[in-house]
Amino acid sequence: MSNSDQLKRAEEIEKGWMTARGKKELISHLKGNRLSASQAIKAKCYECCGGFDDGKVDCELISCPLHPYMPYNPKKSKRLVEYSPEARAAAGERMKNARANRGKESL
Numbered sequence: 001m002s003n004s005d006q007l008k009r010a011e012e013i014e015k016g017w018m019t020a021r022g023k024k025e026l027i028s029h030l031k032g033n034r035l036s037a038s039q040a041i042k043a044k045c046y047e048c049c050g051g052f053d054d055g056k057v058d059c060e061l062i063s064c065p066l067h068p069y070m071p072y073n074p075k076k077s078k079r080l081v082e083y084s085p086e087a088r089a090a091a092g093e094r095m096k097n098a099r100a101n102r103g104k105e106s107l
Contacts, residue, residue, distance in 0.1 A: 006030045013051065020056050021071040022046025041069045 001009075010030035017023060022042035029035055029043050044066060046052065049059050058073050067073060083091070 003032070006032070017051035018053055020046060020052040023051065041066050042071055045070050
């Protein structure tokens with residue numbers, strides 16, 4: 001798809017497609033901007049579901065590798081990681097050492 005085709009498609013989506021999660025990300029991608037992984041997933045789901053023209057609902061395509069991250073998946077896991085005080089202290093020490101050693105490798 002050429003750059004002018006992508007810009008035409010972005011215009012079409014901007015004017016004619018439903019507002020939902022992933023719309024602005026897809027338009028941004030088509031205009032040539034770089035997306036984060038999360039933005040790319042939202043854009044792909046928006047495109048794959050045809051702009052969610054049948055409603056902002058789960059696509060239920062469990063065979064899709066992006067389904068666990070789909071914006072309207074009700075089973076989307078929001079994992080919260082809880083660290084023990086020891087693990088938290090060890091991570092803090094690693095960060096402190098990394099900050100102290102930053103730039104010393106090139107000397």
